[in-house]
Amino acid sequence: MPLLAESAARPKVLVPEKLSPDGLALLKTTLEVDERRGLSPDELLKIIPDYQALLVRSETKVTAEVLQAGKNLKVVGRAGVGVDNVDVAAATKLGIVVINSPSGNVGAAAEHTIALMMSMARNIPDGCASLKGGKWERSRLVGVEVNGKTLGIIGLGKVGLIVARLAKGLGMKVNAVDPYASPAVAESASVNLLPSLSALLPTVDFLTIHTPLIASTKGMISSTEIAQMKKGARVLNVARGGTFDEVALLEALESGHLAGAAIDVFTSEPPVADSSAAKLIAHPRVVATPHLGASTVEAQENVSIDVCEQVLQILGGALPRSAVNAPLILPEEYKKLQPFVHLVEKMGSLYTQHYTSAASAANRNTFDLIYEGEISGINNTKPLFAALIKGLIGPISSTAGVNVNIVNAELIARERGIVINEQFSRDPTSHSYSSLITLVARPPSRASSRPPPGAASAAQPTKTAPEQQQIISGTCSQSQPLISRLGRFATSFVPEGTLLICHNYDSPGKIGVVGSILGKESVNINFMGVAAVSKSLLEQEKSVAVGEGKAQLGEAYEPEKEALMILGVDKTVEENVVQALVQEGGVLSASVVSL
Template sequence: MMKVLVCDPIADQGIERLRQEGDIEVTVATGLPREELIARVPVYDALVVRSETKVTREVIEAGTNLKAIGRAGVGVDNIDIDAATKRGVVVLNAPEGNTLAAVEHTIAMLMALARNIPQAHASLKAGKWERKAFMGIQVDGKTLGVIGLGRIGSEVARRMHALGMHVLGFDPFVAPERSAELGIEVVDLPRLFAAADFVTLHVPLTKETRHMIGSKEFAQMKDGVRIINCARGGVIDEQALYDAVKSGKVAGAALDVFEQEPLKTSPLLELDQVIVTPHLGASTEEAQINVAMHIAEEIIKVLKGEFFKNAVNVPSVPPALLAKLKPFMPLAESLGRLYTELAVGGHGRIEVIYRGFLAEHDVTLLTTAVLKGVLDPILQEKLNLVNARFVASERGIKVAEVKERDGDRYPAVIEVRGETEEGIRSVAGCLGENGMSRLVRINDYPIDLVPLGHMLVIDYEDRPGVIGRVGTILGRNNINIAYMQVGRKSAGGQAVMVLGIDDPAPADVLAEVSRVAEVTRVRPVEWWQAQEQ
């Protein structure tokens, strides 16, 4: 008999689903003190938690029979993922369970914003009858700009299209075929800003998306635009939003998320045109049932040895195969991330090419690691080696493995290749004798270097003096070159220059390098060394 301990309150339906399995015994014991949880956990095969219970390293190490930890929700900050991975415990979550709740809340906020519903409600409750004061607008025939076309953004777009809105979308990582299925016209941000009557955001908060909507972006928008953010606080510069509403540029905003939560004070709260809710996107009875049912199903699959898709850490792999592939896992993921940094536009089809002895093995795990690297910097949902392929497929990204046993001077090479808005882009790498990752090609130009930290990848015409001029610009701006490598196919033709620099190059320095006559492209990237799984 397998045993599951439910440590936090979840919907009864999830508990009942577990109990339906004749060989699973379920114990519900919520609010256990840390010491008691450590004392009780050794006999259990799985834990189910929400956010209250902290599944620490000590808990995991005490759980000598643990096979799975299920989080009935999305975030897993309360679980020590590294400790679980080292002990071979699968950590599961339920990322899809609250999608519709977030979609519906976004639409509710949009409609409330269009019709001034919260303001009219407060006025009538105060004993006033002010019909003229709360004149709204119809959404039919208006243009909606959706920034981020993942699960939630896509569903918002589909539903608002059905309500008669013309939908523009921005997401460079969604294949055109997928956007066409949803009735979305994919455009760049300037065009979206210029045309949209409503703008709704559905992106993760990363260093790239922090304050992605600020004063500059508001200035590009239509007068009287309305803004909705039910994604993540911080993607909008709240001071810039306040200024835009005060000036009349923005007619109103509907916000469910904020830079600081819980929100206690903000100039935005002073504005009647801004409606707010306290991060309620996933707060529905149905969403809580969904996440409980999802996590119950996943726990059952793990305990019965069946395939599961919502793991946050590494899936089990046959030991013999893992021993061969494990040293290449960090290289594969890092190459995927570098490819994304070098590519411009969406990922429609990606090839992962294996040369040398890797071509003799089942490299599915490595391809999945590449996909995780490709997608991780650009997606909101937590990616792992189980769900990376599922997410790629969901976004219309086709992945092909190519195996070439011969044709390279290195014992084993991984290459990531795809077609982007700027043409074919590719990166290739191998492991050196010391096990360190090496870059051996960028966009088919041969190079050979150990990548570290901040880099500039510069395409240029191979002419005398170009390297010196670029170096002079960096030196004049106090940017030290740590290493460099040049690759070319023939003298006087196109070439690539890779410069390792100690600090990131500011935008004005990049612009100055771009103005060198022979330089055709400058791309700042960072070599992110993935950790061995």
């Protein structure tokens, strides 16, 4: 299975708000799309268990209760930038990916900011209403020019940067504050970065804010900050309601300290009657619009198509690229990581199914995940970590409807006491593969120890008895996962379907005996591979055996005669058949693995 769990054929997507026809058309190619506008909260709760994806704009409230009820939900898509209406923390605990479209409407928001600024500076809404009312009030509606004025920008992100460039085109000076902004990017846009908000506020004639609404930005422009601004300055908010203290803003307009405000977003939308937001809208020196920052034909189309493409990719098993509750995967890493995500999940599942049937596997919860060669150059290994956790616990434990993925893998690992130590070696692998990943399970008594760094030493087991060696290595060949080592055996097989892995002495007729037993039970063999003991690994084992004494391993122990038979079969092999292979077929042990 891919990192994000697969759904049944034609997964269902609920769309309770208006999305562009082109975006919906993308979804309808492979998904069942259910457009249900105007749902009440109770109606949403009732039907959400039937859906794998939920696509919203800003009206639908995706609460923790809704997410908990969505037993099959894999992804919540927000067609826009902000996710204020989605309980992201609850989604994270449940392993539900929350995606947005961070770039689709940035141009529209920036243009709306400039449009509001010009409307406020030149009294355009008031002038239009006056003229339509039969008046001609040129002297009352004298405005101010923006050329030569200073625009202050709080938040020099994607929107803020476009606003800055547009303002420079109007002949404005632009000062900004943003602790995370690149000085080089600001310089290239001719923006003067200032060290603090208190340094910015006294310099501006117009102030605009372009930050998300988080704890540190809620009410960040209040009475104290407004008092630091010039008398007669003007402010704009096309970001998020709540970044401006609406009560303080109303007082500053009433007192005349601020000459005007242009507001597109409010603390409550639509504003409640007699609230501070409603009073601001009614104020004569306020230009107000009903959250139109992203409301252009082009922006609506862009965000809808973007979020629909992401939903398709995630439900198809791909890694999210704009998830707000998952690490960012850079485009150049995305293509390289995807096949290895598949590989590592298979390795984890193979480990659990093949090794945990042995008593020696009990209580092993500490693992080394070793990256060798090109794969070690990947900066973001979170998807690989998550894939391993999912593979390890998937065959033996129910997660009660929770998806194990990059969103919640670390949380689940902590809850279950699983420790993963990641190691990296950029040296070429010792197996002629361009990339190699090795999984080493630690014996309980050595859980606190770590193998030495480096490719060769990292892949070698600690000096323990041969039956304690629980190591799986794998690589990818043209995006196809391959297992190259299983314990002390060098092999090469694709970890797919139902596999029967037989540990036996390699003697004449063994294959025929195994085939005969399976044939009697109507088990068809699709493919077969035989893996002999690796000579290099055998030398390591012999040195261990000498150190621990032959008596411990048995005088008749002849590891060079051992082999693995790896059979791809067409159905699950029942326990009685496995017992027959051991008792009648002379197999030392056998495990059935479903991948």
